[in-house]
Amino acid sequence: MKPIVKFATGSIFVGLAVLALKFLAARVSGSAALFSDALESLVNVAASALALYALIAGAKPADRQHPYGHAKVELLSAVATGALILVAAVLILERAYWAIRHLSPHAGLAGGLGLGLFLNAMAGVVNFVWAVVLRGVSRRGRSPALAADSQHLFTDVLTTIGIIIGLSAALLFRLPVLDPLIAICIALEIAFSGGMTVLKSLSGLLDEAPPPAVTTRIQDLVRSHAAGALEAHDFRTRQAGPASFLEFHLVVPGGMTVAAAHEICDRIEAALKAEMPGVVITIHVEPDGKAKHEGVLVL
Ligand code: ZN
Ligand code: ZN
Numbered sequence: 001m002k003p004i005v006k007f008a009t010g011s012i013f014v015g016l017a018v019l020a021l022k023f024l025a026a027r028v029s030g031s032a033a034l035f036s037d038a039l040e041s042l043v044n045v046a047a048s049a050l051a052l053y054a055l056i057a058g059a060k061p062a063d064r065q066h067p068y069g070h071a072k073v074e075l076l077s078a079v080a081t082g083a084l085i086l087v088a089a090v091l092i093l094e095r096a097y098w099a100i101r102h103l104s105p106h107a108g109l110a111g112g113l114g115l116g117l118f119l120n121a122m123a124g125v126v127n128f129v130w131a132v133v134l135r136g137v138s139r140r141g142r143s144p145a146l147a148a149d150s151q152h153l154f155t156d157v158l159t160t161i162g163i164i165i166g167l168s169a170a171l172l173f174r175l176p177v178l179d180p181l182i183a184i185c186i187a188l189e190i191a192f193s194g195g196m197t198v199l200k201s202l203s204g205l206l207d208e209a210p211p212p213a214v215t216t217r218i219q220d221l222v223r224s225h226a227a228g229a230l231e232a233h234d235f236r237t238r239q240a241g242p243a244s245f246l247e248f249h250l251v252v253p254g255g256m257t258v259a260a261a262h263e264i265c266d267r268i269e270a271a272l273k274a275e276m277p278g279v280v281i282t283i284h285v286e287p288d289g290k291a292k293h294e295g296v297l298v299l
Contacts, residue, residue, distance in 0.1 A: 008052040018041050019042055029115070030113075036182075040156070068243070081194075085191070086194045099183070163182055218235065221268070223297075223298060246281050
């Protein structure tokens with residue numbers, strides 16, 4: 001098993017343990033805030049499982065049915081994760097609304113709150129330790145997926161600390177309304193992050209253009225390796241996870257032989273591939289009458 005797959009699997013098991021602790025905490029305390037924390041954990045486990053699936057399925061090479069590879073599985077799984085987060089936010093809001101309707105200084109935040117807070121704190125400690133482990137691994141192996149996972153766990157720990165402080169205050173000052181208010185804050189926070197995840201991934205699925213710096217670099221490389229050609233235009237790049245696809249038109253003198261034009265193409269392709277490993281390049285060759293006098297002018 002590749003180390004990244006091993007740690008991604010580990011994340012799921014740690015997530016399940018944390019989830020069990022947090023649901024127990026919500027159960028014994030009847031707290032809406034602890035319930036929201038538990039639901040967030042449930043989403044985390046689902047997200048880890050989807051990420052692991054994407055890691056394995058996305059790495060499969062292109063086949064007859066999917067000639068462009070499977071890298072977009074990663075984006076699809078991110079969209080699914082974002083949708084799950086939005087569902088969790090709705091469930092939390094519903095629970096908070098219920099808690100507000102049934103607010104009473106005696107009920108709701110029952111005697112189990114102390115135990116609930118303790119269990120939640122234990123879950124926070126487990127999360128923290130695993131986040132530190134993942135950060136170490138991701139630094140050594142330079143894995144963005146594990147780094148993101150670790151970063152996410154650290155914010156989870158902060159949320160847990162915030163909840164514990166808020167609920168302690170609710171207990172101390174006899175303010176049961178703090179409980180659903182904290183839950184609502186968490187729901188809004190995760191709804192925002194879920195929405196952003198969905199939007200970003202959808203943009204990727206729609207073949208979003210690369211950042212301008214990448215486009216400029218590509219055109220510079222073409223310019224400096226296209227000696228003999230006249231112009232390059234109609235650049236299009238799309239990205240699917242780690243794979244990228246580049247196509248453009250190359251204008252050459254009309255009398256040039258196919259062999260000579262092909263040689264220029266090979267030279268450009270070699271230069272681009274040296275800098276962008278795994279890029280798939282398609283070049284459409286045109287005679288000088290097709291020049292648009294835009295894009296990259298070689299002469
Ligand atoms: Zn053209
Ligand atoms: Zn060729």
